[in-house]
Amino acid sequence: MEPTASFVDAMRAQPENLDLALETVRRDLAAAALPRWGAEDSVAVVAMGASLNSAHTLVAALAAAGRPAASFVASDVADGLSVVRADHSIVVSESGRSPEPLAAARTLAAGTRVGISNFPQQPIRDEVDAVLGLGGFPDSPVYTGGFTATILAYALLLDAVGALDASAEAERIPSRAAEALRDYAEVAETVGRVLAGATTIDVVGRGGSLTAAAELSLMVREGLRTPSSAFETFQYLHGPMEVLSSDDALVVFGDGRELSIPSSVLDAGVPVVLITSADPGSVPGAGRANLTVVQLPSGLGVFERAVVETVIGQLAIAAAIQHKPYPLEDFLYHQDDTKLPVR
Template sequence: MAPMDRIGYRNAVVRQPESLAEGLNIVRDALDALDLQAFRGKSIGFAGIGASYQAAMVGASYLRDLGIRSFPYCPTDLYGAVDSAAEAFVALSASGQSREISDVMGLRPHLPRIAICRGRDNPLAELTGAVIPTGSGSDNGASSTGYTGMLLAIGMLCDRIADQNAFQEWIRLPSAIGDLLKVAVPSASAAAVLLQNCSSIDLVGAGAGFATAGEGAMLIREAVRIPAAGWDTLNYLHGPMESQDARTGVIAFGNGRETKIAEDMAGFGCPSVLITDRSDIPSAKNLVVIKVPSLSNTVADAIAQIIALQMIVGDMQDAAGLTNITFRYRQTDTKLKPWSPTEV
């Protein structure tokens, strides 16, 4: 399995074709060794915090696409309602050290539980008794490979729970991401220039795109230190967009109502970026369009969309003089072991 060292932001972003290719085989082997019968026919809860909560939202959305009742949970919602939240749980923590996830999984020893983490040797994996290692390896502190590797593992797990034979579709993902990392460089750079002087940025998407908006907002806050917020597409139309002007930015993910939001906001003078697989919408004044590939499913599309945003953030981080920064406000009570600046 790849080493799990802290590396530079851009190094982590560009190694994702490699990390995803390695993860495909690591996750498949782990799934082959697991008996998932206890998860079938049950409602599934995905539990995560921070970036892992956004991944939980993607997983629940995809599993519902496959016809299975599923819900994402932040730990706050799971300290109570022990037997009424879901009938089985997928616990998400890249490090396996998140205190809150261990807390709420510890309250449910009688339910089927499985962890998704970078590796096998961690407290959460020991607690749940079953783990899928993502094998995502080295990463930056703002989670590039860790987030996309977790999404890959979630997608492959969902396929197995739903008895879908989709591995051949996943095999195409690393090369598609490799192409994206090459062809999207000019548009990502243009988007970064458009956004880098914004006082705040709203990110908008629906379904799994809402999760991508949330993860993108956290990434911008962590890596560029600009206030940002993720919004559900339709909810955004009911008031939140009213504060936008030429000083604030918007990034929309998707192919539907999101396209009109991006175009309308650009027309109002708001710096706007649209990340979409549509090819019929050109960039315009105040609007940069980044074309991403249309992939096999909800999770694969979410991986492509967040990587496009990671590229934008890399340019913004460098322009702000914040290249490879670490967190200023590291909390001391969120992990089960002391934090080290050399680890991810």
Template sequence: MTRLPDPDTTKMHAEAAEAADAIARQFVANATVIETLAARLRAQPPRFIVTCARGSSDHAATYGKYLFETTLGLITASASPSVGSVYAVAPKLDGALFIAISQSGKSPDLLRNAEIAKASGAMVVALVNVADSPLAKLADTVIPLHAGPENSVAATKSYLCSLAALLQLTAHWSGDAALLAATKSLPDALRDAWNEDWSSLVSGLRLARSLFVIGRGFGLAAAQEAALKFKETCGLHAEAFSSAEVKHGPMAIVGPDFPVLVFAQDDDTGASTAAVADDFRSRGAPVWLARPGASGEGVLPLPTSPHPAVTPLLTVQAFYRAANALAIARGHDPDVPPHLNKVTETV
């Protein structure tokens, strides 16, 4: 049997721990491109926004949707890559801002959809970790993620860098003073989140077979990302739901021995999300709640967040450390999940 590494020696642990420094570098390196793009978008506002991504990058797009819609009031939709690449249909995107998010920037379906968007008159912006990738060369504007090399199959710092890039763009585009201030304080807040103790989650899920991960609003993207990482690194089946959507059927299977991880925001969605956690706990389900300022049974600590839009990044950063440790506890190497490759190219 292959000997598993210690949790603190995995590539996933090392790379996730680098997220705060990577984002600090990213903010400095991208200052000019962000300010230039924000000025252009203020001068020529798009009619709507379309995102295009897969996997963890699509979870980042979910976060972007809530940022854009709540801060800018611009309807944001997620494009299905198969519409352009498989069905060969060209959506009408004239006047849209088309944001493609990809670590490698070379998946054929994303490239095809970006080509279609550009041909239809959309402004194409690419968020990529490989700054000279085919997607970057095709885009009107490139926002490099500056995450640096990421060798673990599980994306960690590149995911957080994607969220940070969307945050920086939205803060400068909107000129929102509170969001701009929160952006500046993000790296330090991430360092605090990395040091939080989520060992109760690790011990509680070591023998689990399935669970729900719940979030809402800004926190939905964090729930989606956590559910993927449970499957990918821990061999643990997990499904992500909005705390509103879970009431429409899925909650019927929650009871004793069915664990639930809840990410509640420090905003107007927080109380209702925490109430869902209480409901599940009353049924005998093992429940863990992550919410800034929360206390009590099953609470996973988080540092004080400088802004609700920053909270999902802190939640995910604390989660990544726990997921890495949980993978080892369950007998999995988080760096080399079975049947998966670092770069997935879909057509």
């Protein structure tokens, strides 16, 4: 069986596990000797669940450099509901045993497929042309370390193939995770109380921050058993926010239009958490009792920021579960076909 850990233990082990991933991915990249990617080459990420959430960071980083990239739901690709015609495909499965990414990989052109997995010896190895391992460390059922390590692997991969200059940023990610675990523990208690008291939770972000938004929403559903949805910032303004009431909560990641979203719902009594690197003085509604502002450091790279934002969400989930009458790790519903047998 693959090693597992409790959510809190896996969360707190991330700095060490990210160091391991840094070493392991670099080793596997050296062994793979991947060719350089052309400046106009397109990139597809194919994944399911949490792994698909991680892809927003890679797509945003490449888009900022003018490079075409998109993410695809693996089951859609496998069943012909989406067609991938990319120069390079990244197939992500932390377990290496999720059947949908493996089936999708079989539809992709040979020679274009790079896999990312915490357990590269699993069936994913048979379906891709090269696989990058994260280190095989224990992870929690609600993914923690494997998720942030995947973001680190994206940075190293894109640097190795000449798509982005991201190696130095990747090297900083383990220490960024350690700092986040230390620096945001106190405010996470406040955010956790907001999450625990909400009937439903909307989470909003865009670009690289949509990674943390989508992942927090999934953790809320899996761990807190609370209805939650994630939205791209401007899409959220086109109707989805109309259901908010004082019984709900809104979590917003970002520094742009995100700053003014809270002011439109604070008067309705909606508890809002804003996670931003913007100057607190530029936030309309700052100082309101139902607005919690979580201040990010300025100057973070897209991969660093995605990891820091994700760790803040993890800390909030760990705090919120203390207000619930059930454990974080126990899933109510089990599906027998979401993983192939362990080799």
